Amino acid sequence: MATRLAHLRNIRGSLGDFLVVILIYCHVQAVRPLQPSHLAIAVLLFSGMVEASQAFHLASRLGLEPGNLLHTLLGNTFSLLDIGMYAAGSVTALLLDRLWLNPEGTRPSDPDPMQQAPALPSPAASAPPAPRTVLLVNPFYPKDVNASFGKHVLTPSLALTSLAGATPPGWTVRYWDENLLQGPPPLDPVPQVVGITVHLTFARRAYELAAWFKAHGAIVVLGGLHCLSCPDEVQPHADAIVIGNGVPVWPQLLADLEAGELRPRYHAEYRDYAQDPPPNRSILPRWGFLTPDSLIATQGCHNRCDFCYLATGDARIRYQMRSVDQVVADFAATGAPYGVFIDNNLGSNRPYLRQLCQALAPLRKIWSAAITLDVTDDPDLVREMALAGCTGVFIGFETLTDENLAASGKRSPRAADYARRIALLQAHGIQVNGSFVLGFDQDGPEVFAELADWIEATRLESATFHILTPYPNTPLFRRMQAEGRLLHQDWAHYDTAHAVFRPARMTPQQLEERYAGLYRRLFSVKSIWARRPRQASAVLPYLAMAWLYKRSNGLWRLLIRFRLTHAVWLPLVHATRWRHLRFRDRLRRAGEAPAAAPGLRVLRPRV
Ligand code: B12
Numbered sequence: 001m002a003t004r005l006a007h008l009r010n011i012r013g014s015l016g017d018f019l020v021v022i023l024i025y026c027h028v029q030a031v032r033p034l035q036p037s038h039l040a041i042a043v044l045l046f047s048g049m050v051e052a053s054q055a056f057h058l059a060s061r062l063g064l065e066p067g068n069l070l071h072t073l074l075g076n077t078f079s080l081l082d083i084g085m086y087a088a089g090s091v092t093a094l095l096l097d098r099l100w101l102n103p104e105g106t107r108p109s110d111p112d113p114m115q116q117a118p119a120l121p122s123p124a125a126s127a128p129p130a131p132r133t134v135l136l137v138n139p140f141y142p143k144d145v146n147a148s149f150g151k152h153v154l155t156p157s158l159a160l161t162s163l164a165g166a167t168p169p170g171w172t173v174r175y176w177d178e179n180l181l182q183g184p185p186p187l188d189p190v191p192q193v194v195g196i197t198v199h200l201t202f203a204r205r206a207y208e209l210a211a212w213f214k215a216h217g218a219i220v221v222l223g224g225l226h227c228l229s230c231p232d233e234v235q236p237h238a239d240a241i242v243i244g245n246g247v248p249v250w251p252q253l254l255a256d257l258e259a260g261e262l263r264p265r266y267h268a269e270y271r272d273y274a275q276d277p278p279p280n281r282s283i284l285p286r287w288g289f290l291t292p293d294s295l296i297a298t299q300g301c302h303n304r305c306d307f308c309y310l311a312t313g314d315a316r317i318r319y320q321m322r323s324v325d326q327v328v329a330d331f332a333a334t335g336a337p338y339g340v341f342i343d344n345n346l347g348s349n350r351p352y353l354r355q356l357c358q359a360l361a362p363l364r365k366i367w368s369a370a371i372t373l374d375v376t377d378d379p380d381l382v383r384e385m386a387l388a389g390c391t392g393v394f395i396g397f398e399t400l401t402d403e404n405l406a407a408s409g410k411r412s413p414r415a416a417d418y419a420r421r422i423a424l425l426q427a428h429g430i431q432v433n434g435s436f437v438l439g440f441d442q443d444g445p446e447v448f449a450e451l452a453d454w455i456e457a458t459r460l461e462s463a464t465f466h467i468l469t470p471y472p473n474t475p476l477f478r479r480m481q482a483e484g485r486l487l488h489q490d491w492a493h494y495d496t497a498h499a500v501f502r503p504a505r506m507t508p509q510q511l512e513e514r515y516a517g518l519y520r521r522l523f524s525v526k527s528i529w530a531r532r533p534r535q536a537s538a539v540l541p542y543l544a545m546a547w548l549y550k551r552s553n554g555l556w557r558l559l560i561r562f563r564l565t566h567a568v569w570l571p572l573v574h575a576t577r578w579r580h581l582r583f584r585d586r587l588r589r590a591g592e593a594p595a596a597a598p599g600l601r602v603l604r605p606r607v
């Protein structure tokens with residue numbers, strides 16, 4: 001059995017390449033007969049001389065140049081193949097689980113790797129830590145079973161790649177993300193320094209990892225949002241903690257450590273952000289993420305909603321923008337066709353966004369970003385976004401009740417005007433992923449069905465739901481605490497999937513049950529179908545994305561464990577980009593938005 005598993009582990013790396021070849025092959029067959037050049041690519045790929053992404057580029061160069069009429073077929077050909085492949089994948093995932101063919105060699109009855117962190121082997125006598133080595137770790141957190149598992153591999157946080165970018169020469173940096181389901185962090189060798197990012201939901205796991213690494217002789221540094229909001233809780237678990245922006249203090253911290261003068265606490269305000277070195281993405285396992293290339297242009301937000309982590313304590317994250325040239329250079333350097341901006345709100349400063357869009361347009365890449373809905377006050381700016389490659393936006397609508405918005409201090413267009421503004425974005429080929437918060441004081445048990453009806457009526461392609469969560473040290477937290485409404489302070493449940501406070505107009509159980517029910521309804525085949533795009537040619541790409549995102553959690557387990565995430569996703573990204581480029585050229589020629597969008601859809605499961 002062990003040999004069989006080892007063999008399977010060896011072939012799993014090439015499985016992704018294999019799937020891509022099949023896609024290229026079927027696609028090429030569908031649009032034109034097989035040519036020797038395509039065969040040559042397949043040989044190069046299998047011989048290991050080129051990677052899947054390079055092969056795909058090559059194939060598109062040879063046979064499928066943009067502008068070619070055959071491209072109209074592209075989206076749908078891919079979509080059909082993808083739907084078939086995902087369906088087959090779902091069944092395979094199930095079978096593999098039954099046959100206990102997972103990388104860890106565990107059986108299906110073993111703990112679900114989506115719910116339980118990998119076991120940490122008890123500390124054994126190991127070699128002393130290797131000097132000048134850093135291991136940066138993103139700890140495990142359990143995934144909400146109601147939502148899509150896909151969103152957890154959408155794009156990596158920039159926290160650790162930013163630290164890697166700031167690491168002085170002479171240090172070797174490695175990266176380990178426990179959520180990629182490859183087991184516990186490596187100890188070959190034991191690193192001299194372990195940097196762990198800490199969020200409240202995975203704080204407990206971060207402390208376990210810290211203790212484990214310390215037992216092996218490593219120096220443990222903890223940083224991240226939870227250090228900002230609860231430094232005194234984090235402190236005893238670390239040799240040093242970093243409060244705030246880690247980038248400017250990281251080189252100093254390493255120098256202090258080498259000099260034997262490590263301080264227990266380092267503070268760094270969110271200043272001089274534009275001076276920060278670019279992130280070092282080379283440490284990332286690219287196979288692990290749909291989009292390994294997370295980008296950032298701005299920090300902070302013009303709003304200060306009482307539930308947002310940006311309102312934590314006195315830590316006002318000053319609104320800052322990087323130079324447009326810096327951002328464009330960073331995106332260009334990734335070499336990727338698609339990027340995700342992880343900014344809190346890329347639309348906070350509209351003149352800046354316009355400038356950025358104009359500079360991004362020549363790259364002919366596609367991207368998505370979180371913005372606030374007020375960007376649609378300016379339809380011309382929406383057009384600039386479309387012309388610059390924006391194919392999707394993540395918008396925090398939060399609620400359909402204006403009183404809830406007012407009470408939380410969110411300045412946003414009135415709920416009655418949401419639908420018109422969504423239609424404006426969709427008409428520019430920009431898919432809208434709406435984020436909604438449930439459990440505000442005006443929310444009763446009736447809001448769930450109302451919200452689902454509204455989402456279906458507006459044909460919102462994608463929606464994410466969050467139970468209102470009072471993050472520690474925010475105005476909302478302090479109010480709930482003062483009113484005696486907090487149920488507990490078990491941070492692991494502060495993950496927006498659990499009710500951690502007493503809602504005003506329902507019980508915590510009702511809130512949790514109806515939240516789960518909302519996902520069930522919106523992820524149902526009936527609802528997915530009801531929200532299909534009006535334009536017939538956009539229906540198949542939409543269904544492919546919806547199937548992968550909303551109906552394939554079994555498949556996600558397989559894709560993540562077997563390192564297939566990126567390879568399976570890439571063809572969809574290329575197809576979306578080609579469709580977008582055609583749409584954008586038409587938009588530019590027409591001078592205004594067409595009546596209906598062409599249905600450009602890249603899956604954008606955002607937080
Ligand atoms: C990318 C992202 C994700 C990715 C990756 C997450 C991951 N942990 O790997 C995905 C899509 C998977 C994701 C999922 C979720 N996310 Co998220 N995510 C983000 C996002 C958009 C960007 C993070 C980022 O890259 N920031 C930029 C970096 C540079 O900033 P930073 O993390 O603060 O890091 C700096 C410092 O803190 C410090 N630092 C950080 N770590 C370390 C470590 C060391 C050693 C040192 C020295 C310093 C240091 O230095 C860094 C450089 O300045 C943020 C919003 C945002 N714009 O920040 C939300 C955010 C972090 N997510 C959030 C949430 C709630 C979630 C979910 C729970 C949502 C859900 N219901 O499913 C899930 C699950 C994650 C979890 N359980 O924690 C919240 C967290 C709230 C909080 N108070 O903790 C945020 C803030 C969004 C929000 N507006 O509420 N997310």
Ligand code: SF4
Nearest residue numbers: 301303304305308344
């Ligand atoms: S608009 Fe969004 S990012 Fe800005 S403060 Fe409010 S919740 Fe936070």
